[in-house]
Amino acid sequence: MARERRWRGNLDDLNRPSPALLVALVLACLTLITLDYRGGSDSPLEPARRAAGEFFGPVEVATATAVRPFTAVPHWFRSKDSMQGDLMALQAENSRLKGEVNRQDYDRNRLEEYDGLTAAAQSLGYSLVPARVVGLGSSQSFSSTVTIDAGSDAGLRPDLTVVNNDGLVGRVLRVTRTTATVLLIVDSDSVVGGRVGRSMEVGFLHGRGVLGSDGRLDLELVDDTAVPAKHDTVVTWGSQAGGPYVSGVPVGEVTSVYSSLRETSQRAVIQPFVDFGALDLVGVVVPSGTKSDRAVIEADGSLG
């Protein structure tokens, strides 16, 4: 040992960390974990999260804006400007029509049963704050969250519904002045109240925590005798006061159904309409007349 020390000289100091420091660091990590784990949603680390968000949020927005022209290069080569305009208009129309078709069963039932009570009445009058995705949480962290470039300045607050052209994206978890963190519905922590459009049966949609092309949701119906059919469309049924999810937003379609004797409810696998690997432009559902730092898309399609 002594000879070793002589051989390596002051290198040894460099290569050997002080045990006290290591212990302190590990203890600091464990303290953080404990504080955050015990604290739950009002954890003492929320202010720190917010502070980090205020600092990193604008940087993420700037970076995403800076690289957007480059990530759009392949797209630009494929079509000229005018054609791209047409294409986008057609895509938007297509998505809108698809959305209408997906909601058709639901809408018919809603009219027939005349059950569009408070939740539906609220869903008629909502406005959208447009925002772009500027940061994606990596799958190594095993949580599916994104950052969008609209925050409290744009009129956002936690527990608002986030949608895009194709359907439900998720809900706002926390906001900073200029950014907001969105929990995607495919996250394993996410639970959404869903309704099968054809049968009006209600249930709960659980995320599987897998992003990418095999991102799926599990639908558990409350009524164990109800069996959803393949290709049935699932929409949100909304909770009280319109939060966190407004009602009637298309979520996905049934791809397969499982039932076991042991389990008391049916389980169906839902393929979401939204492609979570390629999220870009999203809209946050806000109450009509919200003050915002940008143009808000009102319920009648006008810009407010």
Place this chain on the structure above:
Amino acid sequence: MSAVRALVAVVAVSLALVLQVSVFPHFAWDGIVPNLCLLVVVGAALTRGPQFAAVLGFVAGVALDLAPPADHIAGRWALALVVVGYVAGRVRQDVRPTATAVVATVAASSFVGTSVFAISGILLRDPSLGVGELLQVIAVALLWDILLTPFVLPPVMAMFRRLQPDRSLA
């Protein structure tokens, strides 16, 4: 000098974090991106030893835990990267590491780092993923990190060496 070094290290970690969150998702495979923060910590460990790397790992980990859009329990990446900084720093430093040694260290660090994070998640019941899926994520992350090593590690290691010429072993 020490303050400058700390500042440069923090800037490097912040840059890595922003690139990881805002740029690399465009190239992501099923949402898995190269862990640039881990690569910076390994670079620091290979040039400056385990003590500096463990502290830097803690800073980088806390940043990863708190910066949006992170939503997992804070402290998990911090723990993972402290371990990575310590383990990678134990690689012999009396010789300049060869390319193979650097790649091997990155591979080991990536495996250890992602695994510590995943295991802490299982203990805290944070994600409800199967072991198969966890292993798949760990494997893809490992491939990504090795793929990015030739582009990230040489400049990072050169930077940390230049910041401390008297201790540099070049």
